[in-house]
Amino acid sequence: MTTLLHIDSSVFPGEASASRAVAETFRRTWQEQHPEGTVIYRDLAKDPVPHITADAHTAGFLDPTARTPEQAEAFGARLELIEELERADAVLIGAPMYNFSIPSTLKAWLDNVILFGRTAGDAPSAKGTPVTVVASRGGSYAPGTPREGYEYVQNLLGAILVDMMSLDAEFIVPELTMAPSNPAMAELVPLYEASRERAHQHAAAKAKQLALRV
Template sequence: MATLLHIDSALFPEGSASREITAAFVRVWREQHPDGQIVHRDLAAAPLPHLDATAAIEGAGNALRAELAAELAAADAVLIGAPMYNFTIASTLKAWLDQVIIVGHNTGPDSPLAGAPITVVASRGGSYAPGTPRAEAEFVLNYLKTLLTTMFGAEVDFIVPELTLAHSKAEMAELIPLADASRTRAFAEAEEKAKALAARLAV
C-alpha cells in the first residue's frame, strides 16, 4: 500500500493553479491506488511555526520536527504545490522545509529520502523559462531542486504551469493562448506522472 504525502502552499483555497494541478495528480494517484494512503498538509490553512533557536537545537528531539520528519520518511512519494510569490516559494513552505530538514537525522548519503520521488507543481503568474526576459529571476525550481537533492538525495520532478495571470491581467491578454496551452500541458503531465509513479511503486 503506497503512501503519498501531499503538500499545498498556495495562499488561496480557490482559483489556485497549483492546487488544481496537485488535485488532478492526487485524483489519478487515488485511481491507481484505491487502497493507498494520502496524507495532506495544507500549509495555508494550517501554517507551521517558523524554525526558532530552541527547535533548531533540539533537532529530532523536538516533537513537531520529529512528527514532520517521520511523516515525510513514511511517504513512498511526495507531491508539493509550490506557487511562486515574489520570485520565490511561499514562506509557509519554507517553514515546512526548515522544520522537516534535520541535519544528522534525515539528511546526507544515508537519508531515508534518498531516491524518493518528489513531484513539485511550480506555478507562476508569468514565465521564467530560459530565454524569457525574467529567466534570471527563476529561483523556485533552482532552489527546490538544489535543496531536495542535496539534503535528501531525492529524485525531483517538476510540473510548471506558467502565465497563470494572463486571464486576469489586461496587459497579458495576448499571452492567453500560451497560458491555456501551459495549463493543458500541466494537467496532462500531472496525469502522466501520477500514473507512471503509481506503476513504478506498484512493482
C-alpha cells in the same frame, strides 16, 4: 499500502490556484491507481507549521536525554513532519511562485523536515523518494525569457530536495497564470491555456508512472 504525502502552499483555494488544481489532478489519478492507499495531506495556508526556532533547531543535534523540556516539545513537532516524509512512498508539493520564490509557509515546512544526519547529509533517510513539484507562476521564467534570472523556485527546491535530501524531484510548471486577469497579458492567454493543459496532462501521466513504480 502506499502512502502519498501531499503538501499545498497556495494562499488561494481550489481552482483559483493553479498549483492546487494541477496537484489535485495528480492526487486524483494517484488515488485511482491506489484506491486502498493513504494520503497524508497538509494545507500549509490553512494550517501552517511553526517556523523553526532555536529550541527546535538545536534539539535536532542533541541526545534526547539532554534536551530541555522546551527543546523536547519543539522537536516533537518537527519529528511528526519528518516521519511523515519518511513514511511516504511519493511526495506531491504545490509550490506557487510568490515574489520570485516559494511561499514562506513552504519554507517553514522545509526548515522543519531538513535535519542533517537524518533527512539530509551523507545518508538521507528518504533518499530516492519521488517528489513531484507543481511550480506555478504568473509569468514565464523559462530559459531564454527576459526574467530567466529571477527563477528562484526550481533552483531553490532543486538544491534542497535533490542536492541536500537526495530525493528524486521532477517539476511540473504551469506558467502565465496571471494572463486571464491582467489586461497587459491578454495576448498571452492562449499560451497560458496551453501551459495549463500540458501541466494537467503531465500531472496525470506522472501519477500513473509513479503508481507503477511504487
